[in-house]
Amino acid sequence: MSVDIKAIREGRELSFRQRLRLTVMLSLPAMLAQLSSIAMQYIDASMVGRLGADDSASIGLVSTSLWLFWGICSAMTSGYSVQVAHRVGAKDDEGARRVLRQGISASLIFSCVTALIGIAIAWKLPHWLGGEDSICRNATLYFVVFVAALPLLTLNYLAGGMLRCVGNMKIPSLLSGIMCVLDCLFNFFLIFPSHHFEIGGINVTLPGAGLGVLGAALGTVLAEAVCAAFMMYWCCVRQPELKRVGRPGSFRPTRDVTRQAFDISLPMTVEHAVICGAQIAITMIVTPLGVVAIAANAFAVTAESLCYMPGYGIGDAATALTGQSHGAQRWRLVRQFGYVSVGLGMVVMTFMGALLYVFAPQIMEVITPVRDIADLGVEVLRIEAWAEPFFAASIVAYGVFVGVGQTKIPALMNFGSIWMVRVPLAWFLARTMGLRGVWTAMCIELTFRGTIFLIRLLFTRWYRPKSVPES
Numbered sequence: 001m002s003v004d005i006k007a008i009r010e011g012r013e014l015s016f017r018q019r020l021r022l023t024v025m026l027s028l029p030a031m032l033a034q035l036s037s038i039a040m041q042y043i044d045a046s047m048v049g050r051l052g053a054d055d056s057a058s059i060g061l062v063s064t065s066l067w068l069f070w071g072i073c074s075a076m077t078s079g080y081s082v083q084v085a086h087r088v089g090a091k092d093d094e095g096a097r098r099v100l101r102q103g104i105s106a107s108l109i110f111s112c113v114t115a116l117i118g119i120a121i122a123w124k125l126p127h128w129l130g131g132e133d134s135i136c137r138n139a140t141l142y143f144v145v146f147v148a149a150l151p152l153l154t155l156n157y158l159a160g161g162m163l164r165c166v167g168n169m170k171i172p173s174l175l176s177g178i179m180c181v182l183d184c185l186f187n188f189f190l191i192f193p194s195h196h197f198e199i200g201g202i203n204v205t206l207p208g209a210g211l212g213v214l215g216a217a218l219g220t221v222l223a224e225a226v227c228a229a230f231m232m233y234w235c236c237v238r239q240p241e242l243k244r245v246g247r248p249g250s251f252r253p254t255r256d257v258t259r260q261a262f263d264i265s266l267p268m269t270v271e272h273a274v275i276c277g278a279q280i281a282i283t284m285i286v287t288p289l290g291v292v293a294i295a296a297n298a299f300a301v302t303a304e305s306l307c308y309m310p311g312y313g314i315g316d317a318a319t320a321l322t323g324q325s326h327g328a329q330r331w332r333l334v335r336q337f338g339y340v341s342v343g344l345g346m347v348v349m350t351f352m353g354a355l356l357y358v359f360a361p362q363i364m365e366v367i368t369p370v371r372d373i374a375d376l377g378v379e380v381l382r383i384e385a386w387a388e389p390f391f392a393a394s395i396v397a398y399g400v401f402v403g404v405g406q407t408k409i410p411a412l413m414n415f416g417s418i419w420m421v422r423v424p425l426a427w428f429l430a431r432t433m434g435l436r437g438v439w440t441a442m443c444i445e446l447t448f449r450g451t452i453f454l455i456r457l458l459f460t461r462w463y464r465p466k467s468v469p470e471s
Helices: 016-049 053-089 093-121 133-148 150-165 170-191 213-238 255-289 291-327 331-367 371-403 408-433 435-459
Strands: 193-199 202-209
Touching (some): 016 213, 016 331, 053 255, 093 133, 170 202, 170 213, 255 291, 255 435, 291 371
């Protein structure tokens, strides 16, 4: 029997098979969107990897800092998209449009301020991270382009989050695929110089800007900008629950919506900031190990995303399902969707981890032709592959808790795990094991994190307010 997300709002009972089917139906487009994002990262890494170890290291040096800026903007938009899920679940479409309008205003203000902060520190950042002079200039250029584009990227996060929370996974997935193709095209023409070749005795020239690392940043930002424009159009003009957002109504933030957004987003934003701070600390631990270690670490992180991005796709679906069930006050269904989505995520990421372990050499060869970088990357990827089932538990369970508006305790769990387990272990093990020690610490920490998220999911009353009795 077919079923869609409207069944939650209509109060229909759902069997286990229907819950699983609905979770899979929403997860597949979200997973494809995440896989498109992975493909884009592989394209960037592979193209820049052809430029040499220094250019690869320049991107790797600032990549964790960029995650910090991207992540806090994405976390801020979650405070509004979760409210939309609750209102749609309660059949309050006008309330959902009111939240969207205010989300657009808040996103633009927040992202512009964040971009200015990023631009202000861009010229010093690579030196603060301990980068060698040979890579600092390109690292700065790469960083500046991305942080300057934060307002566009944040609108993309906002619109995509809104669409996923109302149950539309297809449009974000489709646009992510288009963005991947555009990224490939833009990068080809912007990274490399003009290409000259002969076809049937005719000389053909394909123009190229030859901008190297700067071209990689510009190409990706242009692709993101095109995607953001179409995502906002669909969200505000075509999506039934949200369209006609421009009339009537004000874009001025109100106290109730802003307070709820603040309560949801602040723990997520602080959590992401401290986690990225830990990742930056890890980068500073890796930097003294040399250019090869910096590049191998950055490329291995990109390669590992093949495993965990599907988990984030399932987590997005879990946020929509638990969020709408919460808005409809169907507490038992909230819990059931939480269990189903986490189980599905662990199965998928266990399978992906096995693939990563087996095909690590081929993956690294695609990303970089430098043998020393590729060999080291293979070793650390095979260490990390063992942690994927528990990493899945933490990713998807976090999406489940976000759907019901619970972000404070999960944020503290993430914060405590990475700072109290990963960073000290990485510092200690790097002294004797080098980059292998850093990734061993990561494997241990992710296993610990997944375990504590499973304990909270299975043994606490996260799925309903304290004032509501078990039903």
